[in-house]
Amino acid sequence: MKKLTIELLTAGALALGIVTSAQATPINTSPITSDYYIEHNGLYWAWASPISVQYFINNELYLPDIQDGWRFATEGEWSLRPEVSDFGTSTSFKCAASFWNSNYSHCDYNDAETGQLTYLWNGGSDEFNDLFYVRDIGQSGGGGDVPAPGALSLLGLALAGIGLARRKRS
Numbered sequence: 520m521k522k523l524t525i526e527l528l529t530a531g532a533l534a535l536g537i538v539t540s541a542q543a544t545p546i547n548t549s550p551i552t553s554d555y556y557i558e559h560n561g562l563y564w565a566w567a568s569p570i571s572v573q574y575f576i577n578n579e580l581y582l583p584d585i586q587d588g589w590r591f592a593t594e595g596e597w598s599l600r601p602e603v604s605d606f607g608t609s610t611s612f613k614c615a616a617s618f619w620n621s622n623y624s625h626c627d628y629n630d631a632e633t634g635q636l637t638y639l640w641n642g643g644s645d646e647f648n649d650l651f652y653v654r655d656i657g658q659s660g661g662g663g664d665v666p667a668p669g670a671l672s673l674l675g676l677a678l679a680g681i682g683l684a685r686r687k688r689s
Contacts, residue, residue: 546624547617551586555615559601561656565589565615566606568650569627571641579621580640583652586618592638592653600638600651603631619652 556565567589568580583589592600606612614626627635630649637648 545581545585545618545620546622551589551615551618555613555618556654557601557605557613558656559605560596560599562592562596563654563656564601564605565618565652565654566613566626566631566649567619567652568616569623569625569630570646571637571639571648571650572646573640575646577621578623580623580650581619581621583619586652588654589652590654592651596653597638600636603628603636615652 551565556563558564567583570578570580573580583591606614609628609632612626612628614624616626617624627647627649630636630647635648636651638651638653640650641648
């Protein structure tokens with residue numbers, strides 16, 4: 520019975536995100552604030568990574584949706600993208616790389632100034648392009664999300680299992 524209780528608790532914890540898988544996680548898991556992105560042409564723009572490939576040396580770049588509401592820009596949105604200088608100066612600019620990279624927390628301003636930018640994951644000769652993600656204005660930046668009903672159901676099952684286990688012992 521003890522094994523069943525542990526399994527139920529583990530399932531509930533996984534469903535609620537209390538326990539995660541062995542996959543590496545981004546450096547910064549806190550909600551993304553406006554300190555890390557800009558507003559431009561009706562979208563929030565985040566400078567997400569100094570690379571545009573999923574795996575590079577010791578870094579894993581995550582899809583934009585690992586953070587609430589973020590996504591790849593469309594071609595049309597990319598054509599109306601902000602200028603690099605809109606993110607700040609070469610000595611002080613908004614970089615959100617720590618939210619999408621397992622080991623990188625920097626952006627390469629000089630690369631961006633020379634046009635090494637992209638809005639999609641690339642490979643080959645484009646791997647050194649800096650990558651941008653977008654989010655529609657008005658979407659929450661994460662944090663304070665309400666758990667999904669399925670997660671609450673699993674938690675309820677886990678608690679019921681604990682209750683049953685205690686009751687049988689009595």
